[in-house]
Amino acid sequence: MNSYDDIGAFKSKIDQEELNFQAFGDKNIVMASAWPLLNELMHGAKTPAKPVNSTLASNPKAAFAAANVQSVRDISTPQHLSANGMPSSTEAELKTAADKPTELSAILKKVSR
Amino acid sequence: MNLVYLTSPKGGVGRTTLTANLAFALQRLGHQVVVLDLDVQNSLRLHMGLSVAEHRGVVAQSQHNSDWREHIIETPSGVGLLPYGQATKAQREGFNTLLRQEPDFLEHRLGSLLHQPGCITLVDLPTGPSSGLDAVKRMDGLGVVVLMADGCSAATMPLVGQDHYLGAEAGKRALYIINQIYIRSRLNRDCAEFFENRLGSALLGRVHRDEAIPEATASLQSIFEYAPTSAVIQDLEDIARSISRMLPDAYGHDSMKFSLR
Known part of the structure; x- marks a missing residue:
């Protein structure tokens, strides 16, 4: 019975160039994930997925004045679902107090009808 | 005082995620919601849909005697956010000193928002x-302890009532949420039953594990x-309704009654 030559087989394998370790440091790898947060983390702060409402951020007093409750999203607005069943989060949907003054009581009266 | 603080004796239980989701749920009930991040990880901003590049926060400007309502960031969902922010070691230490030494520090900064x-x-x-916990404990807020249905969380429960944590008085008033319950796990089911028996009416609610939650983040x-x-979503809305009812100033507001009757 012929014994299997382990050492010989190993030597012949490591002589094959295709088994050399692959290093990707010299290659241009582009990551494109389905998850916006991962893309943002990978590509740094260049492409924020959802911009902050800069108007309100620069003028928070207006949005959060002590007297009036504002800027609650209009929950009576039906969500527009995309083909995959998920709501389309367009910027138009991101209604804020600056875009559309929405006093809390007014919204809630509208909903309660 | 319409203040709710979420704490956990064990890490990794999903407290920050739960904070964000409860904020969304409370907002859907009609409340205006502001979330304050006192965790150095500063990750609440990501749950609220802000950019990774957003570094503003309350810690860096805590030495200034300012009203934090001026620093609220309006997030895409409409929930207001006071992030921890990016801070140097000196700023973090100064912030912690203020929280420990000035009894009314948080109350003054949050002002009439409360x-x-x-x-x-x-x-x-x-x-x-x-x-941060020491500071919010001094305020008359609603303490919520977040646990997971596992042995380690069960083992950390006795810590909650200890003096260096919530203390006996706040510990008795505290409410509990069991987070990330996985009903196919026998251990999870048994632990959930253990918590229900142990906590009784102090159990505010349970939130089932759903892969959609980290995917949403x-x-x-x-x-x-x-x-x-x-x-x-049903779990979150049930808890949000309970919280809303426990805060008379928030719940008693005329404009709120439509959704809670």
Whole structure:
């Protein structure tokens, strides 16, 4: 019975160039994930997925004045679902107090009808 | 005082995620919601859909005697956010000193926000005892302890009532949420039953595990936007309703009654 030559087989394998370790440091790898947060983390702060409402951020007093409750999203607005069943989060949907003054009581009266 | 603070004796239980999701749920009930991040990880901003590049926060400017309502960031969902922010070691230490040494530090900074009708402020605390926890304990807020249905969380329960943590008095008043219950796991089911027996009426609610929750965060959306049909939304809404009812100033507001009757 012929014994299997382990050492010989190993030597012949490591002589094959295709088994050399692959290093990707010299290659241009582009990551494109389905998850916006991962893309943002990978590509740094260049492409924020959802911009902050800069108007309100620069003028928070207006949005959060002590007297009036504002800027609650209009929950009576039906969500527009995309083909995959998920709501389309367009910027138009991101209604804020600056875009559309929405006093809390007014919204809630509208909903309660 | 419409203040709710979330704490956990054990890390990794999903407290920050839960804070964000409860904020969305309370907002859907009609409340104006502001979330305050007192955790150095500064990750609440990501759950609220802000950019990774957003470095503003309350710690860096804590030495200034300013009203924090001026620093509230309006997030895409409409929930107001006071992030921890990026801070140097000196700024963090100075912030912790203020929290420990000035008894009314938080109350002064948050001002009338805490008493604004219909408005609820949620505070996300770091794991375990912290200067932030000591500060919110002194305020007349609603303490919520977040646990997972596992042996380690069960083992950390006795810590909650200890003096260096919530203390006996706040520990008795505290409410509990069991987070990320996985009903196919026998251990999870048994632990959930253990908590129910042990906590009784102090158990505020339970939130089932749903892969859609981390997916929503990675998508920079709320769970209500990302998976509006998810069963976990029912869990969150039940808890939000309970919290709303426990805060007389928020619940008693005329404009709130429509959704809670």
